[in-house]
Amino acid sequence: MAQHSRSVSTPQSRLLVGKPKQQAAFYAHHTKPLKLGHSPTNEATQVIFEQIKIHLSQHVKDKICLDELCRRFNCGKFSLLRQFKQYTGLSPINYLITLRIQNAKKLIISTDLPLVQIALESGFYDQSHFSNCFVKLVGLTPGEYRRRIAQHLDR
Secondary structure (H helix, E strand, O other), X not given: OOOOHHHOXXXXXXXXXXXXXXXXXXXXXXOOOEOOOOOOOOHHHHHHHHHHHHHHHHOOOOOOOHHHHHHHHOEOHHHHHHHHXXXXXXXXXXXXXXXXXXXXXXXXXXXOOOHHHHHHHOOOOOHHHHHHHHHHHHOOOHHHHHHHXXXXXXX
């Protein structure tokens, strides 16, 4: 019976090459879904949420779904939703939308790109969704926001 232990890639698991019982225990421990602490103030839970926030900010333009976050951070969907919202005040998707709007505001201020291009550069897939989200968070349409910024800079 051939052992596939040579394909193990983590430094900790390299120590287990040729030791099937220890390998089984290692993988049983390291592949269980992450159990977030009962409170988002738990230090380990805070670290996970900070990692999720960093991941979202690094992939603001990408299509990200909850299942992907759960797989990437090895946690359950419902605990992630509930506790992320307790920790940040927003669901993961609303947090991502907020990051996208912040990015769009920077582009509106610093470039002359058309609003359609800004929507795409900020991770929105159409201008309508971009405008609706922008109005909800900023209180102005992207075009109104651009005009007000221009008026303010002209003074």
